[in-house]
Amino acid sequence: MPTSPAPAxxxxxxxxxxxxxxxxxxxxxxxxLFVTRGFEATTLDDIGEAIGVGRRTITxxxxxxNDIPWGQFDRTLDGFREILRSMPADLPLHEAVHxxxxxxxxxPTDASPSHRDRMRLILSxxxxxxxxxxxxxxxxxxxxEYVAERTDGRPDDLLPQTIGQVSLALALTSYQAWLADEDAxxxxxxxxxxxxxxxxxxx
Amino acid sequence: MPTSPAPAxxxxxxxxxxxxxxxxxxxxxxxxLFVTRGFEATTLDDIGEAIGVGRRTITxxxxxxNDIPWGQFDRTLDGFREILRSMPADLPLHEAVHxxxxxxxxxPTDASPSHRDRMRLILSxxxxxxxxxxxxxxxxxxxxEYVAERTDGRPDDLLPQTIGQVSLALALTSYQAWLADEDAxxxxxxxxxxxxxxxxxxx
DNA sequence: ACATTAATGACACTCAAGGTCAAAAAGATA
DNA sequence: TATCTTTTTGACCTTGAGTGTCATTAATGT
Numbered sequence: 001m002p003t004s005p006a007p008a009x010x011x012x013x014x015x016x017x018x019x020x021x022x023x024x025x026x027x028x029x030x031x032x033l034f035v036t037r038g039f040e041a042t043t044l045d046d047i048g049e050a051i052g053v054g055r056r057t058i059t060x061x062x063x064x065x066n067d068i069p070w071g072q073f074d075r076t077l078d079g080f081r082e083i084l085r086s087m088p089a090d091l092p093l094h095e096a097v098h099x100x101x102x103x104x105x106x107x108p109t110d111a112s113p114s115h116r117d118r119m120r121l122i123l124s125x126x127x128x129x130x131x132x133x134x135x136x137x138x139x140x141x142x143x144x145e146y147v148a149e150r151t152d153g154r155p156d157d158l159l160p161q162t163i164g165q166v167s168l169a170l171a172l173t174s175y176q177a178w179l180a181d182e183d184a185x186x187x188x189x190x191x192x193x194x195x196x197x198x199x200x201x202x203x
Numbered sequence: 204m205p206t207s208p209a210p211a212x213x214x215x216x217x218x219x220x221x222x223x224x225x226x227x228x229x230x231x232x233x234x235x236l237f238v239t240r241g242f243e244a245t246t247l248d249d250i251g252e253a254i255g256v257g258r259r260t261i262t263x264x265x266x267x268x269n270d271i272p273w274g275q276f277d278r279t280l281d282g283f284r285e286i287l288r289s290m291p292a293d294l295p296l297h298e299a300v301h302x303x304x305x306x307x308x309x310x311p312t313d314a315s316p317s318h319r320d321r322m323r324l325i326l327s328x329x330x331x332x333x334x335x336x337x338x339x340x341x342x343x344x345x346x347x348e349y350v351a352e353r354t355d356g357r358p359d360d361l362l363p364q365t366i367g368q369v370s371l372a373l374a375l376t377s378y379q380a381w382l383a384d385e386d387a388x389x390x391x392x393x394x395x396x397x398x399x400x401x402x403x404x405x406x
Numbered sequence: 407a408c409a410t411t412a413a414t415g416a417c418a419c420t421c422a423a424g425g426t427c428a429a430a431a432a433g434a435t436a
Numbered sequence: 437t438a439t440c441t442t443t444t445t446g447a448c449c450t451t452g453a454g455t456g457t458c459a460t461t462a463a464t465g466t
Contacts, residue, residue, distance in 0.1 A: 218441070218442045218443065219441085219442040219443025219444060220442085220443050220444040220445065221443085221444075222443090222444065222445085223444075223445065223446095256445085256446090257445070257446050257447080258446095259445080259446065259447080259448095260444085260445060260446075263444085263445085
C-alpha cells in the first residue's frame with residue numbers, strides 16, 4: 001500500500017502570486033507533529049504555524065486533515081494498473097493478482113516520511129483507519145477491473161468484487177503483521193497470508 | 204452483519220429523574236431523518252427537536268452521530284461468539300466459519316428500521332462506511348478468536364487474522380450485492396462469494 | 407505604470423464533540 | 437408533609453474541522 005511522496009507542486013500558470021507552500025512541505029511538517037504529539041492532538045493551526053502559513057491554506061491543499069497522511073496515493077494507483085496490465089495472460093488469475101500486489105508493494109525505501117512510519121501512523125490511528133476505507137475502495141477497484149477483464153465480466157460482478165475485497169484483506173493482514181514485527185519482510189508476509197488462505201479454503 | 208434494535212433503556216435505579224428518551228427512540232427518529240434528508244444534512248439538533256430533547260442529551264446516549272445507525276451492534280457479537288462455539292469440532296475449519304457467518308446473518312425480518320434499510324444507509328454513506336471499520340474490527344476479532352482456538356494458536360497470529368479479514372471481505376461483498384439486487388438472497392450470496400474464492404485460489 | 411492572474415490571509419459561519427454545573431424530577435426517609 | 441438523595445436533563449461554554457467570501461498580495465504581461 002505504498003504512497004508517493006507529494007511532488008513539488010507545479011504552478012498552473014506563471015502568472016499570479018506564487019504559492020507559499022507545497023503539498024510535500026505540509027505533509028512533512030504535519031507528519032513530524034503527528035508522530036511527536038499524536039494525530040488528534042495536532043491541529044491544523046499547529047501545522048500552519050510550523051510552516052508559516054494560515055490554517056485556511058492547509059485546507060486548500062488537502063481536503064481534510066485525514067487526507068494528509070496518505071499523501072498523493074491516487075497517483076500510485078495508475079502504476080498499479082500498469083503493473084497488472086503487464087502480467088502474462090497465461091498466468092493463473094490468482095497468481096497474476098498476487099504478483100501484481102507484490103510488485104505494487106515493492107518500492108524504494110528512501111521516501112520521506114518512510115513507508116513504514118506512514119503506514120504505522122495510518123494503521124494505528126482510529127480516525128485514519130476509518131478514513132482509509134475510502135482510499136482502499138479505489139485500490140480494490142483496480143483489482144476488480146483487472147479480474148473483470150481477465151474473466152470477460154464487469155468490474156461490479158460478484159467474482160471481481162470478491163477478489164478485490166479478498167486481496168485487500170490479505171494485504172491489510174500482511175501490513176499489520178509487518179508493523180508488529182520489526183524484522184519481518186512484507187513480501188514474505190504477503191506470500192504467507194496467501195498461503196494461509198489457500199490451505200484454509202481447501203482443507 | 205445484523206444489528207439489534209436498541210432495547211428499551213432500563214433505568215440503572217428507580218431513584219432519580221426519569222430518562223426523557225431511549226436509545227430506540229433516538230435511533231428511529233434519527234433514521235427517519237437520515238433517509239429523508241440525508242445523513243450529512245441531518246444535525247443532532249434536528250434529531251433532538253424531533254423527539255423533544257436537547258442536542259446534549261443525544262450525545263449522551265450515543266458517542267457520536269456516526270454510531271446511531273449501528274444501534275446496539277456490540278450486543279450481537281456475543282451471539283456470534285455463541286454460534287461459533289456451538290459448531291461441531293469435526294467440521295472443517297472453513298466450513299465451520301462459513302456456517303457461523305451464515306447463522307449470524309440469519310435474523311428476524313421485523314426489525315425497525317429494517318436490516319436492509321439500515322445496511323443500505325451504512326454502506327452508501329461515506330462517513331458511515333468509514334466509521335464502520337471500527338465495528339468490523341470487533342467482528343473480525345470474534346472470528347480470529349475462534350480460529351485461534353481451533354488451531355491451537357493465538358488470535359493475533361497470522362492465520363486467525365487472515366481468516367478474520369477474509370471472512371469480512373466475503374461478507375461485505377455479499378452485502379454489497381444483496382443491496383444492489385432487490386431479489387437477491389443474502390445466504391445465497393454468502394455461499395456464492397465463498398465458492399468464488401475457492402475456485403479462485405485453486406485454479 | 408497599469409492591467410491581469412492566482413494564491414494567500416483574515417473573517418465569518420456551521421456543526422460535532424465534549425466539559426461543567428445548576429435545575430428538574432423521581433424515590434426514600436423522617 | 438417536608439426534606440434528603442439520586443439520576444438525568446438542559447443550558448452554557450469551548451475547541452476544532454470544514455467551508456464560503458473577499459480584499460490583499462505578488463507575481464507576469466502589455
